[in-house]
Amino acid sequence: xxxxxxxxxxxxxxxxxxxxxxxxxxxxxxxxxxxxxxxxxxxxxxxxxxxxxxxxxxxxxxxxxxxxxxxxxxxxxxxxxxxxxxxxxxxxxxxxxxxxxxxxxxxxxxxxxxxxxxxxxxxxxxxxxxxxxxxxxxxxxxxxxxxxxxxxxxxxxxxxxxxxxxxxxxxxxxxxxxxxxxxxxxxxxxxxxxxxxxxxxxxxxxxxx
Numbered sequence: 001x002x003x004x005x006x007x008x009x010x011x012x013x014x015x016x017x018x019x020x021x022x023x024x025x026x027x028x029x030x031x032x033x034x035x036x037x038x039x040x041x042x043x044x045x046x047x048x049x050x051x052x053x054x055x056x057x058x059x060x061x062x063x064x065x066x067x068x069x070x071x072x073x074x075x076x077x078x079x080x081x082x083x084x085x086x087x088x089x090x091x092x093x094x095x096x097x098x099x100x101x102x103x104x105x106x107x108x109x110x111x112x113x114x115x116x117x118x119x120x121x122x123x124x125x126x127x128x129x130x131x132x133x134x135x136x137x138x139x140x141x142x143x144x145x146x147x148x149x150x151x152x153x154x155x156x157x158x159x160x161x162x163x164x165x166x167x168x169x170x171x172x173x174x175x176x177x178x179x180x181x182x183x184x185x186x187x188x189x190x191x192x193x194x195x196x197x198x199x200x201x202x203x204x205x206x207x208x209x
Contacts, residue, residue: 033069033077034062035100041107046120054103061096068093137208138201148198151176159199162207163187 035058045051068074068089076093079086106127113123116133125131131139144155157174163183164170170179184203185195191206199207 033065035097038104038108040111041104042110042114044114044120045107045110046124050103050106054100054107057096057100057103061093061100064096065093134205134208138205141204141208144199144204145201146199147176148196149176149178149181156180159184159207 079090181197
């Protein structure tokens, strides 16, 4: 009888320890569930809803993972492949992370563009219309296309300043004369372009680099 009682006590102790272990395990949530907010994002992004969605998704990543652990002891980072429900929860967790990373990448790129001097309207064109910064610069300077000997005005003056910024010292008088023509032809030859002496798309792209 005493032996049976001793066995029962031992079993009770083991059961108690197991229950406490499971409780502790459930409430000791892994510390690395949280998604760390990037410090390199554009906090003045042209579309505030993207910034709001980013913060909301980042918060949901950690909240969802912890709730799965506390409710079911599911570790959504490394699910049990034999448990369909755990796998499903893990898939959702990974979708949240991918969304957060997608939004983060967009906001980080925007900050880089801001540091390069681009404005919100310009960044919107780059991101929504698939333009590159080079495309944008080309569009902004399209008024220089077709400049050639005999042209005059502010566009010619801009061209002369660009050429001088490359190390020359031609007169910046807004007159596309022989001096400007020869310097442009020299620039075109140096950049493996046909030395036409006229500002075409390839020449302008090279000038804007």
